[in-house]
Amino acid sequence: MNSLRLVLSLLLVQMLAIVISLKASGAPAPQGSPAAGSAHSENYLGFDRNIFPGDAALPILRKTFSFAGFWISPPPGETSNTWVGKRALLREQGFGFLVLYRGREERELKTAAEAATKGTNDARDGAANAKREGFPQGTIVFLDIEEGGRLSPAYHAYLRAWADTLLAAGFRPGVYCSGMPTHEGPGVTITTADDIRSNEAPREFSYWVYNDFCPPAPGCVTKLSAPLPSASGTPYAVVWQFAQSPRRKQFTAKCAATYARDGNCYAPGDVTHAWFLDLNSANSADPSSGNGGAK
Numbered sequence: 001m002n003s004l005r006l007v008l009s010l011l012l013v014q015m016l017a018i019v020i021s022l023k024a025s026g027a028p029a030p031q032g033s034p035a036a037g038s039a040h041s042e043n044y045l046g047f048d049r050n051i052f053p054g055d056a057a058l059p060i061l062r063k064t065f066s067f068a069g070f071w072i073s074p075p076p077g078e079t080s081n082t083w084v085g086k087r088a089l090l091r092e093q094g095f096g097f098l099v100l101y102r103g104r105e106e107r108e109l110k111t112a113a114e115a116a117t118k119g120t121n122d123a124r125d126g127a128a129n130a131k132r133e134g135f136p137q138g139t140i141v142f143l144d145i146e147e148g149g150r151l152s153p154a155y156h157a158y159l160r161a162w163a164d165t166l167l168a169a170g171f172r173p174g175v176y177c178s179g180m181p182t183h184e185g186p187g188v189t190i191t192t193a194d195d196i197r198s199n200e201a202p203r204e205f206s207y208w209v210y211n212d213f214c215p216p217a218p219g220c221v222t223k224l225s226a227p228l229p230s231a232s233g234t235p236y237a238v239v240w241q242f243a244q245s246p247r248r249k250q251f252t253a254k255c256a257a258t259y260a261r262d263g264n265c266y267a268p269g270d271v272t273h274a275w276f277l278d279l280n281s282a283n284s285a286d287p288s289s290g291n292g293g294a295k
Contacts, residue, residue: 064267
């Protein structure tokens with residue numbers, strides 16, 4: 001009995017030493033409470049917005065978010081890019097990145113040949129911009145596709161040219177696209193993510209999907225564990241945009257109370273509601289690195 005007590009005492013001392021060592025190391029903890037279970041222990045919360053929020057916003061936003069969307073082209077509807085030159089500052093604050101490049105609209109791609117040329121040109125521009133901002137080779141660049149549903153054959157030609165050219169430049173292709181089902185007939189639905197995945201093999205895209213329908217989306221929620229990207233309804237998604245600003249009323253009626261009165265989503269520390277945000281979850285603190293958080 002005394003021997004057993006000695007062994008148990010030694011084990012307890014060793015466990016306490018490990019806990020003290022981990023606390024002393026100052027290693028960053030993932031978003032979410034350990035009590036939420038191992039399924040949430042490696043998920044991280046991030047934000048994205050078209051306009052850079054300003055230097056002074058970053059320390060406030062960093063208290064809530066592990067990563068930020070980072071445009072390397074003008075965002076949709078804009079003629080300039082306010083994120084240019086801000087990578088070093090964001091990195092100093094400890095942010096990871098979701099690197100974004102604006103994709104073409106369907107109406108811009110008339111033929112497969114024209115689409116392939118534009119895909120090649122856009123990928124070259126994206127690679128050059130990523131290098132200029134200091135992103136290393138191997139960074140995932142997410143092509144922003146705003147239109148949902150099944151894509152045209154010309155758009156798939158555009159995507160193939162985009163991916164091949166980006167890979168040749170040393171970067172990896174990703175897509176930001178809809179993970180929301182579109183009805184095509186009785187009992188038939190398609191998501192843009194599934195359409196791309198089934199048409200672009202063997203090219204390996206990383207998928208950042210948007211699905212703000214409540215549920216599965218929790219709404220504008222930042223104080224709970226970051227949801228699993230696979231809970232978006234797209235099991236292979238690496239990033240899930242689960243809240244948009246302003247909220248889309250037709251999809252968010254069941255979680256409307258989680259948004260501000262003006263319909264936007266804000267960080268908890270943004271008491272003046274200066275920066276409306278879209279919210280994302282990912283299984284990495286630096287999703288565009290694709291390697292578990294190294295920046």
